Amino acid sequence: MAVAMGTDTKTAILDAAQALLQTRGANGISYQHISDTVKIRKASIHYHFPTKHKLIEAVLRRYCVNFLGLVDAIIASDDPAPVKLRKYIGLFDRTLRNGAGQKVCLCGMLGAELASLRSPTVTLLQRFYRENALRLEKILEEGRKRGMLRFDGEAKTVGMLVFSLLEGAMLLARADGGVKRFRRLTSQLLRMVGA
Amino acid sequence: MAVAMGTDTKTAILDAAQALLQTRGANGISYQHISDTVKIRKASIHYHFPTKHKLIEAVLRRYCVNFLGLVDAIIASDDPAPVKLRKYIGLFDRTLRNGAGQKVCLCGMLGAELASLRSPTVTLLQRFYRENALRLEKILEEGRKRGMLRFDGEAKTVGMLVFSLLEGAMLLARADGGVKRFRRLTSQLLRMVGA
DNA sequence: GTCTATAGCGCGATAGAC
DNA sequence: GTCTATCGCGCTATAGAC
Known part of the structure; x- marks a missing residue:
């Protein structure tokens, strides 16, 4: 048996932790909260993620990879820049919708709690912000060059x-x-960048 | 002796709590943190603010009054709209500067922790957001009418x-x-509203 | 109004059986 | 890999002396 697909406990814990983090934040959740969602005792969570910091780091790492993957797929398409921008915004819109209006972007939430986070997590957060701004810059610059977007100033700044x-x-x-x-x-916002 | 000016304990607690809330958030602080800053034992804090929720509510209430007071002073001046806008932004800039880059707007922080807050605090937060958007709308609309600002769309939306x-x-x-x-x-941003 | 002491609980984490 | 049991700590809040 290679992989116990679907019901992987580690994944279930990551899913539960992420949802909780997006609604309540790192300082607002506990192993007990996760245990209430996933059918596992709270002590058992430590087998998969030895400390809370490691768990948060793992959630964040997976989130970044997934999110930036979606963004890259949008960029790789041959949609015009305004459509790419709309689709990018759609990623955030979907989070708001799927979370029943209670979830925010994981990285926005953790950004607020920055002072409570440890070094590897903080570094991941910074990278996430930079990578997003970079990709937005790319979309914006391309759109402007092709005359499908219109705005003053550096694309980099507008991206941020x-x-x-x-x-x-x-x-x-x-x-x-x-x-x-x-x-x-x-x-x-779209109107203000000429989309 | 009417008032023991300056060294009012209640005010000192509010000050310490606010600074801590702006850096670490509601779920990231404790009475012990406040006790470390103000020279008072943590149990004594309960005399002034019986529960943590009441303390947070009091900090928020004071913050809103102070902040909106500053905004109203800016609006009441006869500066042109672009200057008013710059001064408004200056309020946020100052927080970032005074907090050594570790503080954010109290209401941004509490907004992230919304799920952990109680009803009176949540209501105050919503009011703060609305009042700010309302005042920005006023500045923007006035500036546009006098030709000192230029932007498409409703002033209300741009204010938000x-x-x-x-x-x-x-x-x-x-x-x-x-x-x-x-x-x-x-x-x-100022460039994008024609200031 | 501030103190010491402590109740009572939830937390993160560990030990060891199964 | 998951469980039960428990440690040790920090938390909010209270009681009662001063």
Whole structure:
């Protein structure tokens, strides 16, 4: 038996931990919370992830790979830049929708709790921010060159701005306005970059 | 003796709690942290604020009043709209600077921890967001009418966008780029509303 | 109004049986 | 790999002396 597909315990723990992290944050969850979701005793979680820090790091690492993979797929397509941008925004929109308006981007959440995180996790977070800004820069610059986007200033700066807005809008949408508000903001953003 | 000015214990606790909340969040601090800062035993804090929730609520209430007061002063001045906008952004910039790059807006932080907060605190948070967006709308609309700002779309939506960006940019700036990055983003934002 | 002492609980983590 | 049991600690909150 190579892999016990689907019901892999490690994956189930990562899934539960990620969902909890996206709603309550690192300081707001415990092994007990995870144990309540996955049908496993809290002590057993330590077999798969010896410490809480290691667990968070593992969740974050998987999240980054998955997310950036989706972004790269969007970039690799031959959609025009405005569509790529819409699809990119759709990744955040989906999180808000799937989480019943209670989840935010994992990296936005952990960014708020930065002071409680350890070095490998902080480094991963920084890389995630940079990689996203970089990919947005690419989309924006390409779109502008081909005349399908229109904005002043460096694409790099606008890329960071778009990313920062998405993280901020997600956070605030949860408290007030929900997905509807989030969409109004992202539509306005698209307008401001000429999409 | 009416008031023991300056060294009011209650105020000292609020100050310490606010600073800690802005760096570590509600779930990241304890009465012990506050006790380490203010020279008072942790049990004594309960005399002034019976529960942690009440303490957080009190910090938030004071923060909202102070912040919105500053915003109203900016609006009441006869500066042109672009200057008002710059001054408004300056409020966030100052927090980032004064906190040695470790503090974010209290309401951005608590927004991330929304799921751990109780009803009166959540309501205050929502009000803070709305009041800020409302005031930004006012500045933006006035600036556009007088031809000193230029942007497409509803001033209300752009107001929410500006506020969301500031909260998001602050959060991310702490992890990567600091005040310098924050300023690059806000300069770009001003450019995008024609300031 | 501040203190010491402590109740009572939940936490992360470990030991050792199965 | 998962369990039960438990350690040791930090937390919020309370009781009662001063």
